[in-house]
Amino acid sequence: MGRCGNTRETLIFLREVAMLTHLFLNRVLWAVAGLLALAAAATGVWRPGIYNGVVAPDLVPGAYSQDLLSVAAGLGLLYLSYAAKPQRAKFQIVALGLLGYLFYAYGIYVIERTYNGLYLLYMAVFALSFWALVTAGATVARDAPSVSLSRAPRIASAAGAILQPLIFYPLWIGMLLPLMRSGEQIDSLYSIFILDLCFIMPGFLILAFLTYRNHRTGLLLLPALYVLGFTLIFSLAVGELVKPLFGAEPSLAAFLPALGLSGLFLVLGSLHLAKLKAVNPLAAAAAGSQPIPQQSERSGRQTLEKPSPTVKRNA
Template structure:
């Protein structure tokens, strides 16, 4: 495997993004005014996301450093963490009422997006040898299953509402016009999961490459959802059944990612 040679900009990206994420997340968790205009449901989801974002910071820093030192495996995990942050801060920037952190949200979104755009070519040019047979198939079927599962989950909420001429219950509870999570998931993320898994099974180049980043994304996003559901449970909402389902997704994604990433050479 070729060694990745990058300037110190990779460290700068990681440090800047991490610092801003810590600021935004801690303010969101500790300052009641940040989500004071949101419904209880949406504010709780935002706080769960804040917890997930804090969990992403050490991964971004450690993997960024290892990527800078030449680890292709770390580069894939770093990329997946950035994809997670892009997703998270699209939602913050577009669906949280204007507050003192607005420009921080925008800065994180911009920095994370350009970090991906400016490094992905280098990462692709340094690809290692991906695992074959069982490890790849397990990772591919896992990410495809998650894509199908959440796709059906969202459609089961959206389609009946469309037929009845109503607004989906989740959108009403969040106090939104449209849920950006539905938009991003159904248009980009979930199709990306399914296409990546399919391409990996067919040995097309983009499939094996994106398996690890998307699985990393799945783990981090799942952890943030579990955190939100724990907060809902504390507030008296019965969120245990969906929390168990999402926790299972996190476990399966973690197992698939660990097996897959360890067998890349």
């Protein structure tokens, strides 16, 4: 009886405490961002001609493939805004990754001045995805259950994350140095330097360190960065596949690395999420007869409930 009572209390706690407080607000932001991205991306897929004159002809297949992935990301966010209940922390993590992808994808359009009829919509998706991420960061539940990841997948995940800055910092800086010496201003893809060097690579560095140290923030957020990486890099692989639609020849040398790196992100992110476990905090709370905080999904308001006599007897 005591064991069953303890299990029941654990399930109640994990069901009622979300990874994010004010989850209703977060889900509304996800839904709006997903809807706007879906509108912008579906228009680009339906009428690729909107990129004529504002995107270099050799980059139009990449814009088209990015729109295909953005359609999927928008639909995914719409679904997650409905399905990411408080007890589904992994759904919330995936949603943050898709928001990160939209921030990056539409950051490219905004920074590179893609001045077609959808530019204001691009700005809206870019801004909303950024502020949705800020809102999520500000509403991470401080008293939600801790999480754990066994040593092998934790080290593998941290190693995969640290690998990205080790590759892309030298690569991008090596491409920037000649431009800095000559003063040349390139017309396209300079947004990649900004977004990668200022946002994505520092994120990988920080979360790799936190994951290696078994810190809760790293364990929760690194899979979101893998979701971002997978969707973004997979769009490059798809871009090679759709080139014949635009009269261009696919490049195997570009396709295979993009496919391999996106596959790495998919494997690491899936492994991390699959092995991520919530740690039951009831034993410590029961031992000290401390009240257990619980949260409302919509408001994030906390209530205090004392442990049941069953839990006390087990302690």
